[in-house]
Amino acid sequence: MPDFQLSCPLPITAYPHVLMAHGGGGRLMRDLIQQMFATAFGGQHETDSAVIPTQGSRLAFTTDSFVVRPIFFPGGDIGSLAVHGTVNDLAMSGATPHSLSAAFILEEGLDLDTLWRVVQSMAAAARECGVRIITGDTKVVERGKADSLYVTTTGIGFFNHPLIIAPQSIQPGDAILLSGDIARHGMAIMSAREGLAFDSPITSDSAPVHREVLSMLQDRIELHCLRDLTRGGLASALIEISTSACLRFDLDESAIPIREDVRAACEILGLDPLYVANEGRFAAFLPADQTPLALQLLPDARIIGRVVEQREPLVVLRSPIGGSRILDLLSGEQLPRIC
Amino acid sequence: MKYLDEFRDPARARTLADEIRRITTRPWMIMEICGGQTHAILRYGIDQILPPDITLLHGPGCPVCVTPLEQIDKAIELAQRPEIIFTSFGDMLRVPGSSTDLLSVKARGGDVRIVYSPLEAVDLARRHPERQVVFFAVGFETTAPANAMAAAAARQAGLDNFSLLVSHVLVPPAIEAILSSPECRVQGFLAAGHVCAVEGYEDYEPLCAKYRVPIVVTGFEPIDILQGILHCVLQLEAGRAEVENQYARIVRREGNPRARALVREVFEIAPRKWRGIGEIPHSGLRLRGEWREFDAELRFPLSTQHVDESPDCISGLVLQGVKKPDECHAFAIRCNPDSPLGATMVSSEGACAAYYRYKRRHA
Structure with missing residues (x-):
């Protein structure tokens, strides 16, 4: 007859380090955004794009970083994804996407042919979406400090309607x-x-x-x-x-x-x-x-x-x-x- | 997938639920052993279409839930060593040990990797001869053959950098422990189809006879589970207590002889502690003498001692079917999947987590 003891582990109430789960789109990520970013920066963070009132009009503004692995996958790659992601975030406020920026973090040793394929894919995606990539930035980090390349795109768009989509x-x-x-x-x-x-x-x-x-x-x-x-x-x-x-x-x-x-x-x-x-x-x-x-x-x-x-x-x-x-x-x- | 759709057919589900309602004349308590079945029951709302007289109790068949705290602490200690690549199935990574979990070890630089098969871990060992690869061999009879195969593959490849942290448990001794408890409320069991696919169901026949309970070997789709319940209720209403096989498309009485032979070659039966329940004799597997060279606990000196667990949660009672998750005072108040008090809240197959996710309130 086994000795039944009713036992349980200590709870982990808060993680003192960033876990992969903090970027997983679940509760830990929501808490991180609410407790850290929203607390420090203020503002409302409940839509995919911010909407900024301008003279007589409104401007949609959004940004997104892309760290996908593998960088080429069936149906797309990190370049087209970086364009689609930001265009879609603008669209979710009902804005017509206008222009994007693109910032690259490249790992030392990355094959330039690979980078060229990504850049070509971004250019094609932007043409297809009817937006232009008009500014950008490039940084290189030491081998092993990044996974091939990361891309951040930021976008602006304009509104042709008065609806508040939120x-x-x-x-x-x-x-x-x-x-x-x-x-x-x-x-x-x-x-x-x-x-x-x-x-x-x-x-x-x-x-x-x-x-x-x-x-x-x-x-x-x-x-x-x-x-x-x-x-x-x-x-x-x-x-x-x-x-x-x-x-x-x-x-x-x-x-x-x-x-x-x-x-x-x-x-x-x-x-x-x-x-x-x-x-x-x-x-x-x-x-x-x-x-x-x-x-x-x-x-x-x-x-x-x-x-x-x-x-x-x-x-x-x-x-x-x-x-x-x-x-x-x-x-x-x-x-x-x-x- | 068409094959699976058959076993999720709404019309068949309703017919089966009606049939169960028609034959049920009094209250019955039935335990599904396997966490995968608990998951399906709550995911599809099977409990909501059953007559009120049928109560489903959720058994100890979730490997994440019953792996004892000491083993988690040992895993964490191993994963922190710089020479080790620690490999595990995904959902063990969130299980809290006495002070941290494997996800946190990974975040602080431990080389912790999710694999889908222990053979992937063997392959890692082959590709990294300069490192030690440890696989967290947890689970029931279902995962034992693949783990045995991993040890055999490592031996065949002459690998001296692969080992297993073993925490294997067996279903029939757990059923016996539940049935022999004076608090036992269970009147019939749905046995775990995948476990029986490996080990067959001969071992359940003496349990039926000794404790006068029906045991129905049951699959994991809604139609499987409803058929399992129907067969169980038919036996209960008729006063029969036999092993029946609902999952005959997968399970044979003798199981899978090749898998069983491999498991017996590599492992031997041993006493095992179950988290929330305690030590159950003959309820686990450990590596046999001639396979001990693959035992991570012998290969690496470990400081982990016996760890006392906090008395605040009732996961032991939940795992034995004595209490339901929402009968716990801490449920969804002090205990939730982000801050679990017990392993039953950690695993996605754990009864408490399944209740939290699917059933927190009656919608």
Whole structure:
């Protein structure tokens, strides 16, 4: 007869060092931003771009750093990603992207041919997006102090509409639109890193989304809030918006499109696709009666849920078999499960 | 994936839930052993479509939850040594030892790497002959064959820089420990399909006979779990206590003979301490005498001693099915996944973490 003792470990309440999880798009990252950056810098940090009032107009302003490994992956590379990421952040405020800066941190020993491929890819992506890269910076660090190269892009954009596209504009009854299938970027990267072979490789969804957003605005769709679904995936983005707006969202799991190969890769690696990164997908909150027009403009989009008349921050997912569960921010990055 | 979709079919799930409701005449308490099953139950809301008379209790089948504190501390001590590349499955990295976790060791410069297979760790040892590679060999019967294979591969390659920190546990002795406890509330079990895929289910037959409980070998998809529950309730209602195999598409009675032979060649049965439960005789695996050269605990002098754990959390009761996570006073108040009091809150398969993530409030 074993001697049952009821025991437990000491808790780790705060980490004194930066962990990878602090950049994972989960709760540790949110706390770091709120407790350190927002405390020191002030300002509101609930949208992908800042909006600056200028004389008679408004300016959208945003920045993003890119540290992806491998730097070339199926469906994209660090260069195109750096352009798409910042263009998309501008688009999430409803702005028309105008210009970007690009800053490079290069590791000593980096092959110049590699750098040229990245630069060419950035230039092509910028042309495709209709933006110009007009200023930049270059630094080199010693071999081993960086992983090939890091890119930071900063962007500005202008507004052609008067809407305030932000969590506080969301209304109970709004429909929640998802612009396409999820989890492709994260699984393309993971599959490349882990050497998972499929019949055809999973390609990243990395793409600019500003034209989709601008087409909806042009057709007078009253967008209340937009969010691109990068680190932390669909679930983290919706939880953050729900928290900012203090509103409950009800989602229908079976309405969320996930490609079969992506689902398979998630199963194999023990990851939840709802928390896997995207680079060309966004969620939009809009009046329910405008969804037919939105779906006409965005044929790959789906309505995945709605905002309910309940003033509390809660995201509830209804499973296909009829049960429901609360979605919660992960602590940091998803860690693969043992078995 | 079409193959998986069959086992997630909403219409079939509802039919099975209706059937369970139809045959249930009184309250039954059923324990799913495996953390993967707990995860699926809460993720799909299976407990919400069952009749109220069926209570699911969440068992000790999560390797992250039951690996004792001393082993975590040993892992942390090894990972801090400069000559060691410490390799582990991902979710062991967040488990707190008595003062820190492997993620923090990594952040402070320890060479801690996530691998998907112990053979990846062997490969690292081959590529880094100047370093020592240690793999954290945790888990149930499911992970034992691959860990045994890693030791065999290292021996075949003549590697003297690969070793295992072993913390293997076995399911049948844990079931027996739960059943023999005077506080036991469990009336039927869903056995873990993947464990039985390796070891078969002969070992469960004497338990059914001795304790008069049905044990249904069950898979991990919603339809599997509902079928497992249905078979279990059918037995309970009829007063039967047998081993049944719901997961016959994967599991045979004798298991996987090649995997079993490899495990027996490399490992031997030993007493093992379970976090939150205590020492259970014959409930673990350790390297056999002729394989001890791969034992990291013998290769490296370790200072880690017995560590007393704080008495504040009820993870032991949760793991035995005596309490549910939300019956704990600390649940979601002083204990959450960022600041866990017990390992059941750390692992994504832990019952407390699963409750926290999926069920904190009835939505």
